[in-house]
Amino acid sequence: MGPVRSTCPYCGVGCGVLLSADGEGGLSVKGDPDHPANFGRLCSKGSALGETVGLEGRLLSPVVEGRKTDWDSALDLVASRFRDTVAAHGPDSVAFYVSGQMLTEDYYVANKLMKGFIGSANIDTNSRLCMASTVAGHKRAFGTDTVPQTYEDLEEADLIVLVGSNMAWCHPVLFQRVLAAKKAHGTRVIVIDPRRTASCDGADMHLKLRSGSDVALFNRLFAEIWDSGALDREYIRHIDGFDETLAAAGVADLSVTGLTEAEVAAFCRIWIGTEKVVTVFSQGVNQSTSGSDKVNAILNCHLATGRVGKPGCGPLSVTGQPNAMGGREVGGLANMLACHLDLENPDHRRAVRDFWSAPAMPEAPGLKAVDMFRAVGEGRIKALWIIHTNPAVSMPEADAVRDAIAACDFTVISEITPETDTARLCDVLLPATAWAEKDGTVTNSDRTISRQRTALPIPGEARPDWAILAEVGRRMGWSAAFDYESPAEIFREHAALSGIAGGFGRDFDISGLADLDDAGYEALAPARWPIRAGRQGGRFFADGAFFHPGGRGRMIPVRYRPPAARTAPRYPFRLNTGRIRDQWHTMTRTALSPRLSAHLAEPYLDIHPQDAANMALAPAALVQVRSPEGSAILRARITSDVLPGELFAPMHWTGETAPSGRIDAVVAAATDPVSGQPESKGCVVAVEPF
Ligand code: SF4
Numbered sequence: 001m002g003p004v005r006s007t008c009p010y011c012g013v014g015c016g017v018l019l020s021a022d023g024e025g026g027l028s029v030k031g032d033p034d035h036p037a038n039f040g041r042l043c044s045k046g047s048a049l050g051e052t053v054g055l056e057g058r059l060l061s062p063v064v065e066g067r068k069t070d071w072d073s074a075l076d077l078v079a080s081r082f083r084d085t086v087a088a089h090g091p092d093s094v095a096f097y098v099s100g101q102m103l104t105e106d107y108y109v110a111n112k113l114m115k116g117f118i119g120s121a122n123i124d125t126n127s128r129l130c131m132a133s134t135v136a137g138h139k140r141a142f143g144t145d146t147v148p149q150t151y152e153d154l155e156e157a158d159l160i161v162l163v164g165s166n167m168a169w170c171h172p173v174l175f176q177r178v179l180a181a182k183k184a185h186g187t188r189v190i191v192i193d194p195r196r197t198a199s200c201d202g203a204d205m206h207l208k209l210r211s212g213s214d215v216a217l218f219n220r221l222f223a224e225i226w227d228s229g230a231l232d233r234e235y236i237r238h239i240d241g242f243d244e245t246l247a248a249a250g251v252a253d254l255s256v257t258g259l260t261e262a263e264v265a266a267f268c269r270i271w272i273g274t275e276k277v278v279t280v281f282s283q284g285v286n287q288s289t290s291g292s293d294k295v296n297a298i299l300n301c302h303l304a305t306g307r308v309g310k311p312g313c314g315p316l317s318v319t320g321q322p323n324a325m326g327g328r329e330v331g332g333l334a335n336m337l338a339c340h341l342d343l344e345n346p347d348h349r350r351a352v353r354d355f356w357s358a359p360a361m362p363e364a365p366g367l368k369a370v371d372m373f374r375a376v377g378e379g380r381i382k383a384l385w386i387i388h389t390n391p392a393v394s395m396p397e398a399d400a401v402r403d404a405i406a407a408c409d410f411t412v413i414s415e416i417t418p419e420t421d422t423a424r425l426c427d428v429l430l431p432a433t434a435w436a437e438k439d440g441t442v443t444n445s446d447r448t449i450s451r452q453r454t455a456l457p458i459p460g461e462a463r464p465d466w467a468i469l470a471e472v473g474r475r476m477g478w479s480a481a482f483d484y485e486s487p488a489e490i491f492r493e494h495a496a497l498s499g500i501a502g503g504f505g506r507d508f509d510i511s512g513l514a515d516l517d518d519a520g521y522e523a524l525a526p527a528r529w530p531i532r533a534g535r536q537g538g539r540f541f542a543d544g545a546f547f548h549p550g551g552r553g554r555m556i557p558v559r560y561r562p563p564a565a566r567t568a569p570r571y572p573f574r575l576n577t578g579r580i581r582d583q584w585h586t587m588t589r590t591a592l593s594p595r596l597s598a599h600l601a602e603p604y605l606d607i608h609p610q611d612a613a614n615m616a617l618a619p620a621a622l623v624q625v626r627s628p629e630g631s632a633i634l635r636a637r638i639t640s641d642v643l644p645g646e647l648f649a650p651m652h653w654t655g656e657t658a659p660s661g662r663i664d665a666v667v668a669a670a671t672d673p674v675s676g677q678p679e680s681k682g683c684v685v686a687v688e689p690f
Helices: 071-089 104-118 132-142 152-156 172-185 198-202 214-227 242-249 261-273 291-304 324-330 346-356 369-377 398-407 465-475 487-503 518-523 609-614
Strands: 004-007 016-021 027-031 094-098 123-125 159-163 188-192 205-207 277-281 314-317 383-387 410-415 428-431 440-443 448-452 573-578 604-607 622-627 630-638 646-650 683-689
Touching (some): 094 104, 152 314, 205 261, 214 242, 324 440, 324 487, 487 518, 609 630
Parallel strands (some): 094 123, 188 205, 277 314
Antiparallel strands (some): 016 027
């Protein structure tokens, strides 16, 4: 038997992998030469996957209040506590906090259980910390959450602009494709980022703008598009909002960017003068109280020039997680319905409710992540189920989130290890299957659905997430609706529901896969949606057809707003947080690999030489970073990679008690008013020698 074809569980590039088990629990991992995301390439994290699959530290039995128990007892307890809490306090007294690490089939069952049967929209996901601003920006401009571009567009482009994206570390294989295109065709690369990152090594230009000022820069670009006559007048006949957008863009004050007129003029000249331009954006855009506006400022420029959805030409958001897109497709955010339908549209609600034969369907959005944990802390959420994520480390105001989970009446976590900061707080621990034991699908950043396939036997009493969720649904009284026997069955149901969405003129339609039999599902090759009967793929928006009523698109007038918190003598620095090359999230898996841990061995703080000199800070000194929300202790790295007055710290390190390297304890939970995404790249802090 040959190797198992599966997908890497880390970033949103969604690389294909070939897995060979050694029969003793070990796994060798190679890049899949036939996968359209990576064509055999892997980055350091993907190639070290085999070092992370051991059973040491795994959660292998259900645990209730610190004691091992059997599945029946644990599931009865979970079902009865959720049922009783809903009966006593209503459906909005319970919540699920889920994860882009879940497979689409797992996500689908979780969303169906909460929205259709429990009757609340209180299901949100760590994708809220990742892509919510892009979802909001897409919906405002296009009428749906549609990514118009594909990875091949990077090879077709003549200019690639990376905005708030350290692609070299966060989406490394995609960056390899960018560098290969540069070598082959001389593609120009511009990086727009307050930090000098590894991505600048391959760039022709780096605009080191001040944190949070992207709207001012792209508004200037928009005004220059108008002034230079580069407007695509034919294309914008399909778009509303041009006059208002131009009026807003015309007042752009460049001084907030910290860039010179000459730098901005050069950028505008190249962008406007290059027809085939792909603007790639990521967390530096999204994780902001003006994240949605930043997304729309970028989309406005592409709409104004008709550069959307064409070969080598358009905006491309790159997601953080392996299945952030799959979660969006099943409606796994508190303000979305399944299959890109709208929760607040009565016709959409009725269609999904009828399809599920559901007894209940919320009419209003549920609590987004930050509000959800506030509600937990205030006792309004009384039963909480967390699945494959570690909010006690990764949520902003992590100390308050930790305390809220600890004080909640009833908490459940589905996990692969009991050794996370969040798992230690929960009443019930449910052992879930890990990446190489799972079976299902994921969707990457360019709408490609790929299979994750089982390569290792399921250890101990671990179970797949879809099976755990379905069993709880059955025990809560909904046997027929959750009578699933395989992920293939769930996938077929999801695909059939997407056909209904397609009937409403939605973008997400994979109804062409609704009749896949089990063998077809097993053999499913990577496929990009939409996938209708006999038809796959296709481009969006190049023809000027959008998803707003009347088929029109929209430019959104946006104005620069500074980050929520202002620096002040007490908190004089602006803190940016983010990923490093060789760790993933809160290090549950990547810390198991010695070679990944060797890259950057401890939590650090990048600080400009001028600021370090003002504090008489020695290189590699320990520093305490403080905000009103909490503190962390980090190793100072004195570097002009960051601007004076700005700092950078990685997000990965954990720790049970402050002070520690747990940087999200410091980050304030200010959120974007449209998307609810927290400003993880712009809080204000004090720094002092420790
Ligand atoms: Fe995995 Fe992303 Fe690396 Fe590809 S680029 S191997 S998906 S971490």
